[in-house]
Amino acid sequence: MKIDPAHDPGSSIALESGALTAAFAGAHLTRARIVATLSALTLLTAAILIGACAAGTVHISLIRAITDPASPDHAILFVARLPRVLMGALVGGILAIVGAALQALVRNPLAEGGILGISGGGALGAILALIFTWRMSAAAEIVPLCAFAAALGSTLLVYRLAQLHGQLEPFTLLLVGVIFNAFWGAAIMLVNSVVNFYYTHSILFWLMGSLESPSRGEIAMVAGIGFGGLIILTATARDLNLLSLGDDAAMDLGVDVSRSRRIIFVVTSIMIGAAVSVSGIISFVGLIVPHILRLALGADHRLLLPASMLGGAAFLVASDMIARTVIAPAEIPVGAITALCGGPFFIYMLRREGRRSFSL
Amino acid sequence: MKPAMAIHDSVIKVRNLVAGYGSLTVLSGVSIEVRAGELLAIVGPNGAGKSTLLRIMSGAFKPWSGTVELFGRSIAAYGKRELARNLATVAQENSVAFGFTVLEIVLMGRAPHLGPFHLESARDLEIAYDALDRFGLLRLSSRSIQELSGGERKRVFLARVLAQEPKIALLDEPSAFLDLRHTAEIFTRTRELCASRAMAVVATLHDLNAASEYADAVLLLKDGRAVAYGSPEQVLTADNVREVYETEVYVGRNPATGAIAILPAPGARP
Known part of the structure; x- marks a missing residue:
């Protein structure tokens, strides 16, 4: 390379924006790419949602369901299928966007909501509530609330224990989360072994996840938290990009690292708490969806986060459609479907990442 | 200035x-x-x-x-972003958790100059182009940072500092x-x-x-x-x-x- 000390390209560079666009095509995020990608994903998700409304044990006509309020099709669509599909979309979207954000937060592509112990705590809360309130008429409302409270309580514990010298260290957070996840799992098994057989099915529901019959209130709560979280997380997307370079580099680029980390941790915990409180533990969505999207769209979280929300919605609704149709009239818990897809995928990723030098 | x-x-x-x-x-x-x-x-x-x-x-x-x-001002008196516009650091080791492209990493140097929801402007791209050019990295612009050698990576991070205009x-x-x-x-x-x-x-x-x-x-x-x-x-x-x-x-x-x-x-x- 020719070296010329007097040369200062800062002043001499006068590139046409067209030439720059050509030189950097596809190498960075542009507004056009955001709009095109999110539009395409929205269309795909909408198509899957409509398909999931139409598919089921009973064949229904969507047109008759909408145009004829007296038809059985109407009742099936609006009472049984639509709430379930909507809940699937919301929960899937939350799990995926939270997975993407947490992976950046702990700087590890194998992170998701479950590994921070949040889902496990929520499930334990739900199971205990179920056992102690089953004779009460308000049990159906109390159980999700207890799940939510327990998820947040578990979060608070993990958060307190992961702090060292007032700093939230990613590696400590990951370790404490994994420990809590195992601990809550053991506690659930303990409860399962001492209670009546009557509860076993319900306990399985919370452990494997299900989107069966959500109420309107539940849908509204999850939607509110989901969209609120989407906005806050997208606002922190650039901080997440910078945090991928490491704490010191992020700080050097003007990120208030501990503040960002706290915001992201608290917001993702609330979102996971809300999802667990209505659907139990649905694993691997938060792992698979962001990973595939990162391969397809690149690592920039300003696109990855909203895209994960859409991709997660599509993935979980499709999984749930399989869960309720393959062995109809019986059902497979949707968490089993996502885990069956996710297990082999997880191994594949581990093998793949193992070849690369990897640091936390 | x-x-x-x-x-x-x-x-x-x-x-x-x-x-x-x-x-x-x-x-x-x-x-x-x-x-x-x-x-x-x-x-x-x-x-x-x-x-x-x-x-x-x-x-x-x-x-x-x-x-x-x-x-002439105590470093403690600087806001985080204000400090980042004046001072840049390259650490001894730079590991990146995800496969950002070289251009994306260099554009991150513009972060302290941008508002929260802003995408990089044509001017930011010109600055990044200049920085990449100076370190002979233009042909690597769209490569993933994780695929580069230690030396190439080092140069990318120096180019990022340049884009930060400290x-x-x-x-x-x-x-x-x-x-x-x-x-x-x-x-x-x-x-x-x-x-x-x-x-x-x-x-x-x-x-x-x-x-x-x-x-x-x-x-x-x-x-x-x-x-x-x-x-x-x-x-x-x-x-x-x-x-x-x-x-x-x-x-x-x-x-x-x-x-x-x-x-x-x-x-x-x-």
């Missing part, structure tokens, strides 16, 4: 730093001053306190006592992992920037010859104390180097550039 810069000719003023970890004192009473356009090299054996000094100057680490002033750059071992040609190249680039942008640079170095060749001033540290501080000729004497590194050396001159050249001379008698 600011009139303040003309008045406070010294861009960085560090006075009487005392710092450490727990009960271990790492720096005891270090003072330095760097002017606009100057390159200061901090040299010394492993564990001398070089990186700690750099981390204090970047605001990442708080000293026990002593002051750091940038443009007045001060702190470089921790900028030539680590670099081959001969790229070592010469990054120091030459750095010197150019000192001259053309009046940028003040502080670099920790293991390579004493690079320090003598490229630095305006050298701080020789041992056990957290400044053994010598001044021009390369004053600091890099056979006596000083022998005392600090506890090894015999030959100190002569590079016949091509006239700069001090230091060679290890094990077994030689003083």
Whole structure:
């Protein structure tokens, strides 16, 4: 390379924006790419949602369901299928966007909501509530609330224990989360072994996840938290990009690292708490969806986060459609479907990442 | 840029730093001053306190006592983003958690200049193009950072600092992992920037010859104390180097550039 000390390209560079666009095509995020990608994903998700409304044990006509309020099709669509599909979309979207954000937060592509112990705590809360309130008429409302409270309580514990010298260290957070996840799992098994057989099915529901019959209130709560979280997380997307370079580099680029980390941790915990409180533990969505999207769209979280929300919605609704149709009239818990897809995928990723030098 | 810069000719003023970890004192009473356009090299054996000094100057680490002033203002008085617009750092090791492209990494240097929801503008792209061009990285623009060699990665992070357009750059071992040609190249680039942008640079170095060749001033540290501080000729004497590194050396001159050249001379008698 020719070296010329007097040369200062800062002043001499006068590139046409067209030439720059050509030189950097596809190498960075542009507004056009955001709009095109999110539009395409929205269309795909909408198509899957409509398909999931139409598919089921009973064949229904969507047109008759909408145009004829007296038809059985109407009742099936609006009472049984639509709430379930909507809940699937919301929960899937939350799990995926939270997975993407947490992976950046702990700087590890194998992170998701479950590994921070949040889902496990929520499930334990739900199971205990179920056992102690089953004779009460308000049990159906109390159980999700207890799940939510327990998820947040578990979060608070993990958060307190992961702090060292007032700093939230990613590696400590990951370790404490994994420990809590195992601990809550053991506690659930303990409860399962001492209670009546009557509860076993319900306990399985919370452990494997299900989107069966959500109420309107539940849908509204999850939607509110989901969209609120989407906005806050997208606002922190650039901080997440910078945090991928490491704490010191992020700080050097003007990120208030501990503040960002706290915001992201608290917001993702609330979102996971809300999802667990209505659907139990649905694993691997938060792992698979962001990973595939990162391969397809690149690592920039300003696109990855909203895209994960859409991709997660599509993935979980499709999984749930399989869960309720393959062995109809019986059902497979949707968490089993996502885990069956996710297990082999997880191994594949581990093998793949193992070849690369990897640091936390 | 600011009139303040003309008045406070010294861009960085560090006075009487005392710092450490727990009960271990790492720096005891270090003072330095760097002017606009100057390159200061901090040299010394492993564990001398070089990186700690750099981390204090970047605001990442708080000293026990002593002051750091940038443009006549205490570093503590700067907001995080304001500081990032004035001062950039390249760490010794740079690991990236995800497969960002080289261009994306360099564009991250623009972050302190952008509002929260803003995408990079055409001007930001021009700045990134310039930075990539200077380090010969244009053809790697769309490659994933995780696929690059250690040396290429180092250059990407230096280009990122350039895109950040700071007045001060702190470089921790900028030539680590670099081959001969790229070592010469990054120091030459750095010197150019000192001259053309009046940028003040502080670099920790293991390579004493690079320090003598490229630095305006050298701080020789041992056990957290400044053994010598001044021009390369004053600091890099056979006596000083022998005392600090506890090894015999030959100190002569590079016949091509006239700069001090230091060679290890094990077994030689003083």
